[in-house]
Amino acid sequence: MTTNREIRLASRPTGEPTPDNFELTTVDLPEPAEGQVLVRNTWMSVDPYMRGRMDAGDSYIEPFSLGRVLEGHAVGEVVASRNADLPVGATVLHFAGWREYAVLDDATVVDVSIARPQDYLNGLGQTSFTAFLAVTEVARVRPGDIVFVSGAAGAVGSAAGQLARLYGATHVIGSAGGPSKARLLTEEFGFDTAIDYRAGSLTEQLSAAAPDGIDVYIDNVGGSHLEAAITALNPRGRIAAIGMISTYNAPVPGPTNLYDIVLKQLILQGFLVTDHLDRLAAYIPQAARWLADGTLRTQETVVEGLDKAPHAFLGLLQGTNTGKMLVRL
DSSP: OOEEEEEEEOSOOSSSOOGGGEEEEEEEOOOOOTTOEEEEEEEEEOOTTHHHHTSOSOOSSOOOOTTSBOOBOEEEEEEEESOTTSOTTOEEEESBOSBSEEEESOOEEOOTTTSOGGGGGTTTSHHHHHHHHIIIIISOOOTTOEEEESSTTBHHHHHHHHHHHHTTOSEEEEEESSHHHHHHHHHTSOOSEEEETTSSOHHHHHHHHOTTOEEEEEESSOHHHHHHHHHHEEEEEEEEEOOOGGGSSSOOOOOTTTHHHHHTTOEEEEOOGGGGGGGHHHHHHHHHHHHHHTSSOOOEEEEESGGGHHHHHHHHHHTOOSBEEEEEO
């Protein structure tokens, strides 16, 4: 190959992104220099945090640059190597997604004998690891807890519900948009109760699902979900704030019941998985065993082709995915 296709940020969105914010371009593909490898990407991930990177301004990760190729996690095959640690044929995980080929100084070789390559972007990747941290270290789910998870049909939320049960929760409630996703929570992911937040008052549905209240809330959505959870939480309940996707395109009114955090002595803690990546390698073998024995089940929504990557990302923000949204190149 002498050329490479890549997706660039054409303009910064105002509110909800559109296809016009992306540009598919063809560029010359350089030869790998000494110590580098050429990787043919086979799978790439699109994730909610990427919406924040489309905006200018300070955050925990630098914004995408206008006119430059986007980036994100991807899995691929080494097709040319000048690095003895990364031989031709190796499957590698790296952060140079949104392009068909990547010239890299370094990458992580993954073991495809224990899982599929795309699992390293899902059940063995940062999504599953985020859920694990939320359940075990931030919210600290204990035996007997009643747990509520928002965004429960997504990659992080579905894993969080399953891990909450694994670590002792006696009743796990999940919310999702639409009856088909709600059924999936109970039929595939093992939730005890599913709430379709589009079907009526979220506060009333959560009260009916947990008449004795909840002890833990795993938040992926924010907004009205956070408000309903604060109402339902028992005294000294815990909230692990993973993300607030309802606010990513535009601000939404905050919960009107924040003072209940004081009255109930609730603990609300946000966290970033990027602060814990030094421990991801140790998590992968355990997660692989959970995938193999069915303790942890995952699903994927797969979009075909690099040119459809913006479509996949926009669909993710609109909730069209079930489980992990992936692009197969």
